[in-house]
Amino acid sequence: MKTETGALKPVYILAIETSCDETSVAVVKDGCEVLSNIISSQIETHRAFGGVVPEVASRKHVEVITLVIEEALSVAAISPQDLTAVAVTQGPGLVGALLVGVVAAKSLALAWGKPLIGTHHIAGHIYANRLVKELQYPNMTLVVSGGHTELVLMEREGEFQIIGRTRDDAVGEAYDKVARALGFPYPGGPHVDRLAREAEEAFPLPRVWLEPGSYDFSLSGLKSAVLNAVNQSKMKGLEPDVAGIARGFQESVVEVLVEKAVRAVREFSAGQLLLCGGVAANKGLREALTLRCAAEGIELIIPPPVYCTDNAAMIGAAAYVKWKHEGGIPLDMVADPGFSLEKWSVSAY
Known part of the structure; x- marks a missing residue:
């Protein structure tokens, strides 16, 4: 007009x-x-x-x-x-x-x-990312929130194609459940993120890659592995290594998210990688994605936490x-x- x-x-x-x-x-x-x-x-x-x-x-x-x-x-x-x-x-x-x-x-x-x-x-x-910078197309978005974990391709403005999604728990949901198992109140994500960055060593936990070439995610098995680690410590009369488990969990989640997002950018020739959702405020994820995209020469856009x-x-x-x-x-x-x-x-x- x-x-x-x-x-x-x-x-x-x-x-x-x-x-x-x-x-x-x-x-x-x-x-x-x-x-x-x-x-x-x-x-x-x-x-x-x-x-x-x-x-x-x-x-x-x-x-x-x-x-x-x-x-x-x-x-x-x-x-x-x-x-x-x-x-x-x-x-x-x-x-x-x-x-x-x-x-x-x-x-x-x-x-x-x-x-x-x-x-x-x-x-x-x-589109919270457009509040930070003008978007280029095609682009790839990693959506990480309490109810959603998805990789979304936008070939043109306002056109969305989901190329990968969680098959069970969303990332934010898994963080809250793990935090509860470690004794932290709701919302648990910030507590796990803080502990993960403070821990000296990571408790070894599996990476869930699914089928070769898949862009889907699965977090229920990783969540179960955390619960098993906590329960086994208690059964032995020991205090669980809460910080180490938090770091192991976060490193497992972040590694899979970053690797699949970067691979998707390459395969679909995306000009930008966007990060969004409540878990995009996670410092561990932001730092890992920033370092990897810088090394790969990928333009990364992350909104400030309020967005x-x-x-x-x-x-x-x-x-x-x-x-x-x-x-x-x-x-x-x-x-x-x-x-x-x-x-x-x-x-x-």
């Missing part, structure tokens, strides 16, 4: 993210400039339960969603009339949590007379791509906890 002088009119998208346990609202300009990104976390609430309780998460979203929307608009210093569209995470995620965001977004779109953009949560994580965990700025970035290619969608859109990334691709319409 152009102004009367012929210049391109800025696109301002108010984005809402409520797929799990963060209530977040952001205002993003032209898909890459974050004017506000408000995040209300529920970590302390769920810590008492050792993990996210879906019903509790939904109620917490209801309690704060209006306040977070108001703060996002205030920090961005923008009025609803100036917005181009309203975007929201349509899926995947916890259905009750998604519904809170979807209902809020529909209400705002209807009240303000703005188009609605249903957005894929993982597409948001991937790795769930946030609405990433949803605004992905929604901008959809807006450019497809515009808005009908208000009868529904939350979809099993939303397919590949079907959300702009080429799928």
Whole structure:
């Protein structure tokens, strides 16, 4: 859209993210400039339960969603009339949590007379990288989060092809389970990451490569190996080498992730490797991937931690791509906890 002088009119998208346990609202300009990104976390609430309780998460979203929307608009210093569209995470995620965001977004779109953009949560994580640097195509993304571990090829803007995924546990899920076995509270990933970097030696643990040439991942066997190591120590009346086990676990996970990601970049002639998802905040993974990509001459993009965990700025970035290619969608859109990334691709319409 152009102004009367012929210049391109800025696109301002108010984005809402409520797929799990963060209530977040952001205002993003032209898909890459974050004017506000408000995040209300529920970590302390769920810590008492050792993990996210879906019903509790939904109620917490209801309690704060209006306040977070108001703060996002205030920090961005923008009025609803100036917005181009309203975007929201349509899926995947916890259905009750998604519904809170979807209902809020529909209400705002209807009240303000703005188009609605249903957005894929993982597409948001991937396009969080555009908040750091302009993307080149084709590129490869390593998605590592609490519910997803995937290698995603983008040959063109907004087109997604999953070439590898976890066959059982996601990386973030495995980190939390291992942390629990080692005696750490939820969320456990940061504790394992810290201990792994402090340990002098790594407890030997297997690498799970699967079939030759496979880009899939499997973490259930590695998780079981950690549990066996802990239980065997206790059966002998010894204290488990918690730091060593943490380092062994992290080194095993990181080695497989890095190797398969680099191999995928080479095989598919990708110009960039992107890292995204909550586990992208893991320092051990970031450092290993940075060193390997530097040695291989691969351009690596990693968002800062605030854009790795769930946030609405990433949803605004992905929604901008959809807006450019497809515009808005009908208000009868529904939350979809099993939303397919590949079907959300702009080429799928």
